[in-house]
Amino acid sequence: MNQTDSARPQTTSSGTSHRLNRRRFLEAGTASLALSSLAPHVFASAKDTPKRVGLIGAGWYGKSDLWRLVQVTPVEIISICDPDQNMLAEAVEIASQRQKSGKKPKTYGDYREMLKEHELDIVLVGTPDHWHALNAIAAMEAGADVYVQKPISVDVREGEAMVDAARRLGRVVQVGTQRKSTPHLIDVKEQVIEAGLLGKIGHVEMCCYYHMRANGNPPRQPVPDFLDYEMWTGPAPLRPYDGLPHRRWWRTFTEYGNGIMGDMCIHMLDTVRWMLGLGWPKTITSTGGILVQTDGKSNISDTQNATFEFDDFNAVWQHRTWGTFPDPDYPWALFIYGDKGTLKASTMRADFIPEGSSGGKPLHFECLYEREKYPEDVDEKDNELNAAPATRRHMLDFLSAIENRGRPVADIEEGHISTASCILGNISMQLGGRPLNYDPEQRIVVGDEEATKLLRRPYREPWEHPGVA
Numbered sequence: 001m002n003q004t005d006s007a008r009p010q011t012t013s014s015g016t017s018h019r020l021n022r023r024r025f026l027e028a029g030t031a032s033l034a035l036s037s038l039a040p041h042v043f044a045s046a047k048d049t050p051k052r053v054g055l056i057g058a059g060w061y062g063k064s065d066l067w068r069l070v071q072v073t074p075v076e077i078i079s080i081c082d083p084d085q086n087m088l089a090e091a092v093e094i095a096s097q098r099q100k101s102g103k104k105p106k107t108y109g110d111y112r113e114m115l116k117e118h119e120l121d122i123v124l125v126g127t128p129d130h131w132h133a134l135n136a137i138a139a140m141e142a143g144a145d146v147y148v149q150k151p152i153s154v155d156v157r158e159g160e161a162m163v164d165a166a167r168r169l170g171r172v173v174q175v176g177t178q179r180k181s182t183p184h185l186i187d188v189k190e191q192v193i194e195a196g197l198l199g200k201i202g203h204v205e206m207c208c209y210y211h212m213r214a215n216g217n218p219p220r221q222p223v224p225d226f227l228d229y230e231m232w233t234g235p236a237p238l239r240p241y242d243g244l245p246h247r248r249w250w251r252t253f254t255e256y257g258n259g260i261m262g263d264m265c266i267h268m269l270d271t272v273r274w275m276l277g278l279g280w281p282k283t284i285t286s287t288g289g290i291l292v293q294t295d296g297k298s299n300i301s302d303t304q305n306a307t308f309e310f311d312d313f314n315a316v317w318q319h320r321t322w323g324t325f326p327d328p329d330y331p332w333a334l335f336i337y338g339d340k341g342t343l344k345a346s347t348m349r350a351d352f353i354p355e356g357s358s359g360g361k362p363l364h365f366e367c368l369y370e371r372e373k374y375p376e377d378v379d380e381k382d383n384e385l386n387a388a389p390a391t392r393r394h395m396l397d398f399l400s401a402i403e404n405r406g407r408p409v410a411d412i413e414e415g416h417i418s419t420a421s422c423i424l425g426n427i428s429m430q431l432g433g434r435p436l437n438y439d440p441e442q443r444i445v446v447g448d449e450e451a452t453k454l455l456r457r458p459y460r461e462p463w464e465h466p467g468v469a
Contacts, residue, residue: 050074051399054120054144056111056135058082058091059246060382061149062126065176066091068391069124069147070098071374073399078120081108083228084246109228111135115142122402125149128250129257130236133158136173137165137466145172145402147395150270151262151419152412157456157467159416159423160443165466166412174398174408175415179271179347181393184365188343188350189275197352197360198338201276204315205335206268208260213321214252215296218242235463242297252298259300260319261286261422268334269308270410270418271345272315275336280417280440281308281315286425287433292322306425317425347386427454443468 053075055066059082069075077095082088088107096104108114115123115138123139125132125148136148146166152175153159166173179185192198220240223229229241237255250256251263272278288304306317325331333346341354348367354360367386371378377388394410401408420438424445428436431454437446445451459465 050076051121052078053122054079055124056081057127058087069395077105079106081111081114083231085226120144140171147174149176151266152415155457156420161466172401173412175410177270177410178390178394180409182390183368192352199340201338203337206317208264208319208332209325214248215298235459266422283309283435284424285435286428
């Protein structure tokens with residue numbers, strides 16, 4: 001990068017940066033990391049046989065993940081499962097157009113029936129959060145490697161069981177925390193953090209101020225014929241049906257997930273942990289609740305703070321689903337503070353701001369788009385154009401781990417740490433904001449029997465929880 005004016009921030013060119021990264025990575029022999037940072041190419045297996053793929057959950061992100069996989073490797077989409085027949089039909093039609101064979105995948109309303117045939121190499125899990133553990137473990141037991149969306153679980157015991165299953169069965173499990181495969185964030189990690197530009201890090205902040213908390217009072221209605229609501233609900237409590245739960249509506253209820261903490265904090269916490277090489281927080285404390293948006297059925301918090309204590313600093317989370325953004329350029333972001341400068345980073349951009357006396361130069365990083373290379377991205381319904389390049393690289397990393405029987409960049413254990421930490425934040429809030437110290441070896445909240453009991457949610461019969469009581 002040439003910089004003639006020190007007062008102007010340096011702008012990282014994704015194309016130039018990735019060519020430099022490719023040379024460094026190849027020289028170092030780190031092929032798996034290279035797959036995450038290079039421009040996508042078609043992954044060619046040494047066995048040269050298309051992977052047989054199944055999708056459980058044909059909603060928004062389930063389909064999005066599947067189309068990204070199809071873009072980077074030859075696959076045969078064998079089967080798709082969803083309890084909504086309309087959603088299932090749409091996914092099947094698109095799949096027949098996207099895959100080279102033109103075949104329509106088999107369809108199922110029950111994932112157990114889909115997995116009985118034991119014919120899948122890869123299973124993608126794109127169901128609502130309350131299904132992730134059962135779907136992923138069943139797929140592993142059926143012999144498949146798994147790509148599961150975040151958060152991996154709705155309670156800590158589910159996450160423990162998922163890690164145990166992956167290790168016991170020798171499965172590769174990639175979690176959809178694709179920030180680890182986001183090109184400009186890979187550059188940030190290398191060029192700012194690993195280069196030592198921040199100096200001594202003393203504090204981290206993370207936030208989400210999107211107005212994304214669905215709310216309202218729709219009336220109870222008859223369940224439509226095309227939806228198997230009993231199957232959609234599965235192990236979760238059966239709420240009175242008040243409209244299609246897809247996309248945003250189910251996320252507004254704790255019956256199915258962990259609110260904004262489980263949806264958005266996990267991404268930023270996971271990114272901070274990856275960037276800074278952090279493991280489990282020592283202590284987690286959280287407060288908040290429904291403080292402003294008190295009308296409507298939603299039972300997730302509209303305001304929440306959480307502190308994750310690590311050895312040398314705290315990482316503090318805040319979300320509000322109301323009001324204005326403190327920094328309009330970074331409404332969902334992380335901020336790392338060092339004695340030599342500050343890093344602001346999001347899915348869209350990043351900025352390094354040097355401390356005045358440090359002599360450092362500002363750096364600016366832009367999100368990579370690949371509209372020209374993948375024109376189908378532009379026309380795809382509800383596609384997140386900024387996330388598509390990251391997900392493609394995430395899929396390449398997943399495929400490399402499958403080929404080498406190694407662990408991917410977003411291995412299930414890393415996904416468990418980030419997911420469980422956010423769940424523990426919610427438990428802390430539920431218990432009045434008391435600090436929680438989870439011991440991953442003993443699998444207890446140290447000195448807190450009440451909190452330990454909350455690590456496992458009750459399942460609705462006849463579904464059986466995969467974790468210990």
